[in-house]
Amino acid sequence: MGDMNEGGSTKKFLYLNRKAPYGTVYALESLEVVLIAAAFEQDVSLAFIDDGVYQIIQGQDTTGIGMKNFSPTFNALGDYDINKLYVEKESLDERGLTEDDLMPLVYEDEDDDWAEKPSIRVVSRAEMADLMQDQDVILSF
Amino acid sequence: MKFGILVNEGPYQHQASDSAYQFARAALEKGHEVTRVFFYHDGVYNGTSYSVPPLDDRQVTKQWSELAKEHDVDLVLCVAACQRRGMMDDGEAERHGKGANNVAEGFRISGLGQLIETGIQSDRLVTFGD
């Protein structure tokens, strides 16, 4: 897969998540793409807006619906150097949520003596719009 | 310019595949290149050879197959999505002990890496879905 980057080109990929998990398959299959993307050494960011914020909410329990709870997989993203998870404050506010309702996702910063740092960055809608402008490829599912 | 296209929905239920096809046709007519169409989620059903729609309806799978043949467009069905949804080429059918190949002409099954590669190698990636 490293051959893909022979030209040394790194693109900025944004994964736009606007849908809640379980009701449809998009959230799960989006996460599967993100995990694959890690192998391509691109600059990856994840955006959670609208109902997408529910993908990383704490305390998901799917035993009653017969589906696999895939939220623990988000904990693994840090190990794949995917540590820019942008969550929109307005989307949280609208849904009666705060950052404390989200999973405490972290990564170890190799440039800072492997200090544990939060992967989640709560941003305003305006900041989210600016982030979008900064991308080469925007993937939505 | 090189266009990559992502189709997230199956045929007939949603307009996504029809819109993607019209977009691809228009891009090719304008002299652009469509390097790859990647089918994900239920989008993999666009590649089934077992579809026999009424003759007075558009033939979604056949349209894609013809486009691939005419313009050398790479039509890729995501393997993980295919495995969940019962789409098999010869290799997959043998591996999983299932019946027959049901992948239509011009389509091939491959990994999600092909989607990322399309994002890297194309100038624009255009997504159609629900």
Next chain:
Amino acid sequence: MSILHTVNKSAYERNALESCLGHTRPGDAVLLIEDGVISARAGSTAGEKLAAAMAETGVSIYALGADMAARGIPEDKLVDGVKAIDYAGFVDLAAENDAVEAWL
């Protein structure tokens, strides 16, 4: 840097258009396709929001003519300022902007 945003759902069904308009920057283009064109009809509540967005945020708004025709929306019933385009125009917009963002 500019983005072509595509919206394929009616504003009466989902919040995709509203969310999209909240994330545009001046110079961006918004293209309504499929059921998204329903939002572009003049004299509608969604149409008023489109007009306001054009005036306040500096975005250009387009609607795919083939999808309008399929849904019985004539070009003279479009909100003032919204431009009807064909698939070739869609391709041009995708090429002219730096990225395409689908509001699915």
